[in-house]
Amino acid sequence: MIRLLLADDEDLLRGALGTLLGLEPDLRVVGEAADGLAAVRVALRVRPDLAVLDLEMPPGDGLQAATDIRIRLGIPVVLVTRHARPAVLRRALAAGVRGFVPKTTPATRLAEIIRTVHAGRRYVDPEIAASALTEDDCPLTARELEILRIARSGVPITEIAAAVHLAPGTVRNYLSAAMAKLGAATRHAAAHHAWEQGWI
Amino acid sequence: MIRLLLADDEDLLRGALGTLLGLEPDLRVVGEAADGLAAVRVALRVRPDLAVLDLEMPPGDGLQAATDIRIRLGIPVVLVTRHARPAVLRRALAAGVRGFVPKTTPATRLAEIIRTVHAGRRYVDPEIAASALTEDDCPLTARELEILRIARSGVPITEIAAAVHLAPGTVRNYLSAAMAKLGAATRHAAAHHAWEQGWI
DNA sequence: CGGGGCTGATGACAAACGTCATGACCTGTC
DNA sequence: GACAGGTCATGACGTTTGTCATCAGCCCCG
Numbered sequence: 001m002i003r004l005l006l007a008d009d010e011d012l013l014r015g016a017l018g019t020l021l022g023l024e025p026d027l028r029v030v031g032e033a034a035d036g037l038a039a040v041r042v043a044l045r046v047r048p049d050l051a052v053l054d055l056e057m058p059p060g061d062g063l064q065a066a067t068d069i070r071i072r073l074g075i076p077v078v079l080v081t082r083h084a085r086p087a088v089l090r091r092a093l094a095a096g097v098r099g100f101v102p103k104t105t106p107a108t109r110l111a112e113i114i115r116t117v118h119a120g121r122r123y124v125d126p127e128i129a130a131s132a133l134t135e136d137d138c139p140l141t142a143r144e145l146e147i148l149r150i151a152r153s154g155v156p157i158t159e160i161a162a163a164v165h166l167a168p169g170t171v172r173n174y175l176s177a178a179m180a181k182l183g184a185a186t187r188h189a190a191a192h193h194a195w196e197q198g199w200i
Numbered sequence: 201m202i203r204l205l206l207a208d209d210e211d212l213l214r215g216a217l218g219t220l221l222g223l224e225p226d227l228r229v230v231g232e233a234a235d236g237l238a239a240v241r242v243a244l245r246v247r248p249d250l251a252v253l254d255l256e257m258p259p260g261d262g263l264q265a266a267t268d269i270r271i272r273l274g275i276p277v278v279l280v281t282r283h284a285r286p287a288v289l290r291r292a293l294a295a296g297v298r299g300f301v302p303k304t305t306p307a308t309r310l311a312e313i314i315r316t317v318h319a320g321r322r323y324v325d326p327e328i329a330a331s332a333l334t335e336d337d338c339p340l341t342a343r344e345l346e347i348l349r350i351a352r353s354g355v356p357i358t359e360i361a362a363a364v365h366l367a368p369g370t371v372r373n374y375l376s377a378a379m380a381k382l383g384a385a386t387r388h389a390a391a392h393h394a395w396e397q398g399w400i
Numbered sequence: 401c402g403g404g405g406c407t408g409a410t411g412a413c414a415a416a417c418g419t420c421a422t423g424a425c426c427t428g429t430c
Numbered sequence: 431g432a433c434a435g436g437t438c439a440t441g442a443c444g445t446t447t448g449t450c451a452t453c454a455g456c457c458c459c460g
Contacts, residue, residue, distance in 0.1 A: 010213075010303040010304060011307065012304070013216065013307075015308060016216035017212070019220050020215075080212070082210065106212075107215025107219065110212065141407090143406075143408095153392055154389035154390070154392045155385065157446075166408070169411085172447070173449095186354050186416090186448085187447085188354030188388045189353065190354070191354065192353055192354045341436065341437085343436075356417090373437095373438085374437090374438095403460090405457090406455105407456080412449100412450090413449085414447100417447075418444090420442085420443085421442090422439100423438100423439085423440085424439080426438105428433105428435085428436100429432100
């Protein structure tokens with residue numbers, strides 16, 4: 001019997017998935033959570049054998065929750081995500097995640113994947129894995145990404161500068177570099193592109 | 201027996217929901233689709249009694265599919281959405297949708313909601329409905345919204361102008377008006393805000 | 401130890417952007 | 431029929447932004 005923790009901010013999916021997995025004779029959902037922080041809290045209380053986490057569940061992202069759960073409980077984590085890009089997969093694997101599943105995966109396959117991961121093996125969506133091997137890696141530096149992340153909300157450069165404690169001119173330079181690397185005409189287009197690639 | 205069409209681009213949710221609803225004695229899922237166009241096609245073939253559609257399923261949005269299905273089959277439609285904002289609800293109701301359910305609804309409630317709608321009544325998430333009555337309506341004109349929609353991807357004004365066949369100066373005027381109405385410092389911030397409100 | 405890359409900053413310059421005033425036309429409404 | 435409001439355009443203006451050159455400190459790797 002594999003005891004599961006299920007975390008997703010969409011009650012609809014979490015509930016339906018809970019029912020579906022509960023129908024399997026060897027699976028049992030012993031805990032649920034609607035955000036990353038709650039997931040860690042519940043995990044510490046119910047001590048599941050495996051955690052299935054959504055990547056996007058504000059407040060507190062799933063990746064942080066996955067890291068916390070892995071370190072504090074030492075159990076395998078399966079990440080489920082809508083925004084399945086190679087860069088996201090890389091970050092997930094770096095965080096020690098054992099399973100990576102896009103939400104376009106047939107529901108019937110999830111149980112097998114959980115068993116696979118529980119048996120000590122890994123599971124990575126083959127489609128994403130293939131992309132990760134061929135697609136370009138992120139050419140941006142940490143600073144450039146940080147500034148792009150802030151630029152994404154559309155605030156002017158002076159505000160970005162204030163947020164990261166830099167001179168406005170410096171911010172413009174980083175943005176200019178990022179735009180050049182991404183071939184974007186404006187910093188907003190660059191931020192948009194970086195987000196679509198999963199880099200920020 | 202209520203015969204259902206289920207459409208959602210996330211196979212995980214669609215599959216799990218299908219199983220869950222199939223457990224109800226009076227419900228049966230007779231068709232599934234992963235995007236708006238397919239939903240209409242399948243609906244015409246299987247002739248369900250009711251359609252449950254996700255709002256966001258590229259390509260082809262769920263609202264268009266809902267309108268098509270309502271007009272061509274005359275059956276009630278329940279819209280399910282992650283991005284549940286008052287403006288979205290208004291558009292959905294205007295399209296003749298009979299049920300409006302955010303994805304944060306407990307999965308166990310969906311079956312009742314389907315029965316309610318099938319019985320000829322309406323169901324609107326009370327939380328969103330309350331917001332729709334109190335929150336400000338969109339102050340932007342159709343043109344402003346159209347231009348903001350394009351501006352969202354971060355392209356320069358000249359490109360926006362080309363896309364809508366307008367002079368660049370005119371585009372700037374609309375953007376300026378939109379920014380003033382929304383209290384945004386840049387057109388990107390305005391576009392961001394408008395999107396968060398569900399206006400575009 | 402010297403190059404190369406990231407970080408942080410400055411100044412100058414051209415282009416893009418946001419603001420404002422102004423005018424034209426069309427469509428509803430009082 | 432006057433009036434208000436949306437659409438479309440132009441020109442002028444000052445500001446913001448993107449580009450480029452240049453410099454300094456830092457760290458890592460060969």
